[in-house]
Amino acid sequence: MSARISAIQPSATLAVDSTAKALKAAGRPVIGFGAGEPDFPTPEHIVEAAVVAARDPKNHRYSPTAGLPELREALAEHVGSTSGLPIEPAQVLVTNGGKQAVFQAFATLLDPGDEVLLPAPYWTTYPEAIRQTGAVEVPVLAGAEQGYVPTVEQLEAARTERSRMLVLCSPSNPTGAVLTPEQVTAIGSWALEHGLWVVTDEIYQALTYGDMPFTSVLRAVPELVERTVILGGVAKSFAMTGWRVGWMVGPTDVIKAATNLQSHLTSNVNNIAQRAALAALTGPTEPVEAMREAFDRRRRLILDKLAQVPGFSVPTPSGAFYAFPDVSAVLGREIRGRRVDSSSELATVILEEAEVAAVPGEAFGAPGHLRFSYALGDDELIEGIDRVIALLSE
Incomplete structure (x- = not known):
């Protein structure tokens, strides 16, 4: 091997x-x-949409690598509503689950020797995916005493001339921590100041509690729009872990490059699962x-x-x-x-x-x-x- x-x-x-x-x-x-x-x-309405889709011969064939046009449009609207920015379908790539989005985001943006600022505790897949590109993760540990949220000062202390990217995950796996709007603004503004790419994993965005809101980094710092890739998926909020539908949203040239990569990896995502994801995004919220x-x-x-x-x-x-x-x-x-x-x-x-x-x-x-x-x-x-x-x- x-x-x-x-x-x-x-x-x-x-x-x-x-x-x-x-x-x-x-x-x-x-x-x-x-x-x-x-x-x-x-949810039943999602399952029913998949049953109907399975009977439609048009879903039995290859479809565009980047995703079904209807789903990309729905995702553009969905991400636009949370980011507060206009998102075009050309900025969306549908992937085989959130993990493929993670790997492809890193593969598209990183070169050997690049450093990635990785707040810790972190999801276990991030460092493995970073290393596959030849880049190096730089953990920035925030302990329980600070609610598992790193400060700008900690991030700055870890930054070097080789730093290319910052990874964010809020709400967090594994801690459940959620960055406040003020923290997102401070960290996002710092990343913008230093020309870093931001890869933000927002797969848990619908799961916040009490008075804590979800804040997208692009809503807090819209100037980051040309240097941010948003990752997401239907797995957590819609109880669809086995359906394997995720997405990348970012600058058009980045998404085009990631789509080229996916065309050689997996081609299109399962059409039935894409139809189910469309029902999830456009159906009842109850x-x-x-x-x-x-x-x-x-x-x-x-x-x-x-x-x-x-x-x-x-x-x-x-x-x-x-x-x-x-x-x-x-x-x-x-x-x-x-x-x-x-x-x-x-x-x-x-x-x-x-x-x-x-x-x-x-x-x-x-x-x-x-x-x-x-x-x-x-x-x-x-x-x-x-x-x-x-x-x-x-």
Whole structure:
């Protein structure tokens, strides 16, 4: 195998989820908090649109690599409404899920030796995708004490003459942190001042809670429009993780180049899934709001339960569906005769002793933490955290 491919680490989140499912299949009552996957079915009107599309012969053929024209138009309107800027369909590329959008954005904009400022904790795929281009990620760690949000001063301290790009993810996977409008403005203005590209992952934009709004970087700093690529997808907000429809939105020349790349990788996205995504974007919003309200209830529930775990410190997440407790106070102790010196070791002990699966912070560039997804049923959520409470209270 090539050195480039051999160096890729498997997705930690998918690995934890696979382990939990394998143990459950073997008869063990494992409760998995690992996958960022809504437990709701895809809304019925979306499924029905796919059924109708599957029966239409026009969807049985190749379609434009960049996406169905109707879907690109809907996405241009959707992104335009959140960014506050006019977006043209030519600025939109439909991809096979959000991950393909991530890889293609980096592949289109980065060269070997470029540096990418990557706020940490970060989603586990970002550094792997950056490295595939020959570029180098430069983590900028923001801890629990600052709500997992980096300051401009931290970003500036990490910037060098090789810095080409800043990656943003708000609401955040893995922390659930949401940048305030003021923070987005400050960070975006700093990126503009220094001529950086901004790649902003907005896949969780519909999932914010309380009084916290979602703020697109282009709404805050519209002058960045020629140096920003927006990433998104239907997976999280519409419970469509398996449908695999994502998108890139950016300057026309960037999207054209990324489309050329995709023409040699995968060509068009599955037409049936594209029709379903169109129904999601243009259909009723009530199912999305109902899921958001359920996530908000589970957010409050898991925060209450995690606060009862000895040694856990949990900032309040304002978006997405993750809690990211600081567990450093637990490290260095023995649990059922096993010394635990890292969050990775703690996750292993919790899985083996309590049969609860969480993702260690090492996967996100933030040792000393665990990620718990609350995109699962209330009863399992309560039972799972109660097991962790019981284990760490011994």
